[in-house]
Amino acid sequence: MEPVERLYLDALMEDPAVPERSLRPQLLAGARARRRPAAPTAPWAEPYAGRVAAMDALLASAGEDDWSRVIVEGWTLQELVAHLAAKDGLLAASVGAPVLGPAIGATDSLGRTADVQNYERARSPEQTRRDWRAQADALCRHLADLAPGTVASVDGLDAPVSDQVLARCLETWVHADDAARTASLRLPHPIPEHIHPTADLCARLLPWTMLLSGLDGSGRTLLLTLTGPGGGEWHVPLGVADAAGGGAPDAHITADVVEFCFLLGGRGDPGSFPADLEGDLALAHDVLNTAPALSGP
Known part of the structure; x- marks a missing residue:
């Protein structure tokens, strides 16, 4: 699948200066070896599935120091991935897809993020990565049989699930870029059909x-x-x-x-x-x- 292949880190564009203790050397070797294709889903959800695959490739070989590095909002990389899992889980709950991780208590994004982050702090970064990817893949597979106009609600906002999924695509894209920039990497953009x-x-x-x-x-x-x-x-x-x-x-x-x-x-x-x-x-x-x-x- 050529469009999906474009999303992987084979096309990583390196900055001239490589900071000490950068995760780039492991990424280029390890991520290529361990990359996973985007989960099968509905055509209208493929932009999201593609960004999940790209983010997962970025995370594939992050070391211990990389996972503890603060990325954005004062969150470490592990906490950022938990945040993505939290918001994916809220959308999953709204459309009847499996919800992984701790049982849903808070139903707003910030509250659910705090719950999932607290849960994941007791786990290894690799477990957090697997939890997030499993949640995203479960959502993608559920969307394959869902009409794009199905109404979904996240943070009290009702919208067609196709729009909610595009919002998840944008956030995953932005946060993958946050993580890549912190490691002095530049991820390739999504393919035009996803942009x-x-x-x-x-x-x-x-x-x-x-x-x-x-x-x-x-x-x-x-x-x-x-x-x-x-x-x-x-x-x-x-x-x-x-x-x-x-x-x-x-x-x-x-x-x-x-x-x-x-x-x-x-x-x-x-x-x-x-x-x-x-x-x-x-x-x-x-x-x-x-x-x-x-x-x-």
Whole structure:
């Protein structure tokens, strides 16, 4: 499967300087030997399954020092992987898939994360990695027989399961990048066929990120042009109840598709985000400034 093979670390791009005690030497040898393909799932869930496989390849040969290194949010790599397992488990519970790890007590992301992290701290990092991958694979297999429009609820937000899974794809992608950057590695991006639906979700979230930030874009429209493999063009009505329509947009934003996805994922400074803006510049800046509103730890 050539598209899935593209997600593995064979294509790792190395930075010029290799820091002392980097996990790169083990990664390139060990991850290739121990990599596991993406779990079988529904076509619309393949972007998520691909990022799980890529993250797992990154983790395959992490050493003891790597697992205890702080990555983001004050979390070590082991705690970060437990966080991913926690959120995957909440989605699994919502759609009737198996939930692994401790029994669900807290049903919000932060509470469930704390429960799973406490559970995994008593286990080895390799056990945590296996727990997370088993949870992700169980979810993928369950999705194979699920209609994409099935409503799923995570953190009180009801949405089609296909959108919830794309949100899991984006978060897994962002956190895999967090872990790779901490180790001075750069993971290859997903294939364009996986980037495009993720970017589509990000575009459709813009009315909600504005509303969550206290701005109502009703009656205004944005032309969003995302460049690079997997990009495209979206005519976005900025009110959550607005119907899609034609006509001249009020503002136009042109940006790199990967950078835009990462902005929605909470990475990057909206104030200095590299984009070409046209039309109502105040509106365009409002869109960019509020874009990360739905991102969380």
